[in-house]
Amino acid sequence: xxxxxxxxxxxxxxxxxxxxxxxxxxxxxxxxxxxxxxxxxxxxxxxxxxxxxxxxxxxxxxxxxxxxxxxxxxxxxxxxxxxxxxxxxxxxxxxxxxxxxxxxxxxxxxxxxxxxxxxxxxxxxxxxxxxxxxxxxxxxxxxxxxxxxxxxxxxxxxxxxxxxxxxxxxxxxxxxxxxxxxxxxxxxxxxxxxxxxxxxxxxxxxxxxxxxxxxxxxxxxxxxxxxxxxxxxxxxxxxxxxxxxxxxxxxxxxxxxxxxxxxxxxxxxxxx
Amino acid sequence: xxxxxxxxxxxxxxxxxxxxxxxxxxxxxxxxxxxxxxxxxxxxxxxxxxxxxxxxxxxxxxxxxxxxxxxxxxxxxxxxxxxxxxxxxxxxxxxxxxxxxxxxxxxxxxxxxxxxxxxxxxxxxxxxxxxxxxxxxxxxxxxxxxxxxxxxxxxxxxxxxxxxxx
Numbered sequence: 515x516x517x518x519x520x521x522x523x524x525x526x527x528x529x530x531x532x533x534x535x536x537x538x539x540x541x542x543x544x545x546x547x548x549x550x551x552x553x554x555x556x557x558x559x560x561x562x563x564x565x566x567x568x569x570x571x572x573x574x575x576x577x578x579x580x581x582x583x584x585x586x587x588x589x590x591x592x593x594x595x596x597x598x599x600x601x602x603x604x605x606x607x608x609x610x611x612x613x614x615x616x617x618x619x620x621x622x623x624x625x626x627x628x629x630x631x632x633x634x635x636x637x638x639x640x641x642x643x644x645x646x647x648x649x650x651x652x653x654x655x656x657x658x659x660x661x662x663x664x665x666x667x668x669x670x671x672x673x674x675x676x677x678x679x680x681x682x683x684x685x686x687x688x689x690x691x692x693x694x695x696x697x698x699x700x701x702x703x704x705x706x707x708x709x710x711x712x713x714x715x716x717x718x719x720x721x722x723x724x725x726x727x728x729x730x731x732x733x734x735x736x737x738x739x740x741x742x743x744x745x746x747x748x749x750x751x752x753x754x755x756x757x758x759x760x761x762x763x764x765x766x767x768x769x770x771x772x773x774x775x776x777x778x779x780x781x782x783x784x785x786x
Numbered sequence: 787x788x789x790x791x792x793x794x795x796x797x798x799x800x801x802x803x804x805x806x807x808x809x810x811x812x813x814x815x816x817x818x819x820x821x822x823x824x825x826x827x828x829x830x831x832x833x834x835x836x837x838x839x840x841x842x843x844x845x846x847x848x849x850x851x852x853x854x855x856x857x858x859x860x861x862x863x864x865x866x867x868x869x870x871x872x873x874x875x876x877x878x879x880x881x882x883x884x885x886x887x888x889x890x891x892x893x894x895x896x897x898x899x900x901x902x903x904x905x906x907x908x909x910x911x912x913x914x915x916x917x918x919x920x921x922x923x924x925x926x927x928x929x930x931x932x933x934x935x936x937x938x939x940x941x942x943x944x945x946x947x948x949x950x951x952x
Contacts, residue, residue: 531860538856552852559801559850566805574809 616776619667623779627665627743630782632656636775637681645688645713647672648772652780653680661741663781669747669769670694670735671778682780687716687748687768695736696748701726704736707748707766714771716749720762727754727764741783788838792827796843799823800850815920817928818892820847824862825888826932828869836866861898865891881930888929892922 541548624631634656638649652658654677664671664684672692675685685692692709696718703725707716720727731751737744749766757763799819807816820843828836844859851858872887 534856534860536856538854538860541856542854548855549852551849555846555850556852559797559804563801563804566801567809570806570809 613776616667620777620779623665623667627779627781629743630657631779632658632782633777634658634682634780635777636772639772644773646686646709646711647675647689648684648686648775650674650682650684650778650780651680653678653682655679657782658682658780659783662783663742664778665742665746665781666770666775666778668771669749670742671770671772671775673741674780684778686772687770688712688714694742694748695738696733697736697744698725698727698751699732699734700728701731703727703762704738705733705762705764707733714767715752716766716768718749718751718764718766719757719759720764723761725762727751727762729753733766788835789842792839792842793846795823795827795839796820796846799843800846812924813920815924817921817924818895819925819928820862821865821892821895821925822888822928822932824866825869825884825891825929826936828866829873829884829887829929830933830937831870832874833867833870836868836870837863838866840864840866857898857901861895865894881933884929884933885926889922889926892925896922 620633624633632652634650634652636648637651640647650658650664658674658677660674660677662674662677664674670687672684672686672689675683677683686709687694687707688709688711690709690711694707695704696707697704698720703720703722705718705720705725707718710717718727718733729751732747733749733751735742735744735746735748747769749768751764751766753765755763755765799822803816803819807819810816824836824840824843827839840862841859844862847858847862848855869887869891872883
């Protein structure tokens with residue numbers, strides 16, 4: 515329990531209150547002493563309070579600056595996201611443009627050939643043997659048969675090796691089992707371009723010992739085999755030499771790079 | 787010793803009142819920090835300490851104002867005493883009680899300030915010492931936080947309870 519204040523304490527409190535009230539009454543209009551003391555006290559306190567106020571002003575400015583930084587950071591993050599989105603959109607548009615160009619080229623090729631063809635997309639390319647075969651998304655259900663020539667706007671791609679109902683495998687020119695009749699576009703010399711399982715490289719054996727072949731010559735289909743129409747680009751001569759039979763032989767690079775193919779045309783030929 | 791401590795607290799509150807409060811106004815009103823200090827001390831340490839704190843803080847206020855002496859001293863002593871009595875009566879301090887008590891104390895100081903203005907003529911109180919309704923709320927909200935700082939927590943005051951038991 516709290517101890518109640520004793521009489522002396524009550525008297526002291528009463529006296530204190532009375533004194534304070536008396537002081538208030540005496541100084542109610544202010545006196546020179548109160549004003550002087552207030553002036554001295556304010557001389558000490560006002561600069562300190564001013565410093566605190568300046569500190570608060572600086573802190574608020576810093577806070578505002580930090581908020582601005584935070585806002586800028588958020589804006590940067592937003593802009594980065596927008597930039598990534600724009601890059602993605604640009605990439606898709608470029609891919610669409612590329613596909614559009616490929617399809618236009620295929621359309622022109624089809625119109626130039628004036629032969630029945632089937633357009634097919636490349637859906638498979640083996641990383642280990644990309645120069646030997648690739649997969650198409652068209653098969654016998656679409657009119658694709660074994661042995662059908664496959665061409666692209668850049669030239670001859672190869673021949674259909676096997677076709678199932680909806681997928682077919684194409685044997686590329688560099689495949690070790692591939693052979694195609696060619697003609698030197700400049701000199702008209704005839705030969706056969708054979709694949710030898712070397713990436714993007716063909717061996718061309720010419721039929722004549724006096725065949726005129728130079729590095730850089732364009733080789734096109736001769737049309738002699740009856741499978742490919744004549745005049746389609748096949749390869750470009752890289753080097754010329756003499757083969758084991760004593761005839762002119764050349765090394766050539768296929769005109770079509772299978773790694774950059776998106777779509778091709780498969781020529782419709784009668785089933786074997 | 788406690789005169790020095792309460793004097794330092796009141797001085798700090800006055801300096802912050804003059805320097806900091808004008809920068810943290812809400813709806814154009816600031817808290818009355820001296821009231822916050824006196825109420826917090828009264829609630830935490832009882833009526834005697836409340837009266838001491840109020841007396842020192844009031845005397846400092848009177849000194850700084852340069853007007854009539856004694857009224858602010860009396861007002862703050864009364865605030866400290868009532869706060870201390872409240873703590874004694876309840877035995878424990880809750881945040882809600884601190885809110886109500888400090889708002890009432892700020893309103894009382896406001897009334898005394900008005901009296902002083904009329905009685906003294908030309909008597910000027912410190913900025914924020916005569917708060918409007920928003921200032922009362924601001925003052926009330928700050929008191930529990932000061933109690934938490936002084937006592938380490940908001941809620942039952944062990945010191946007030948111990949004082950009450952003895």
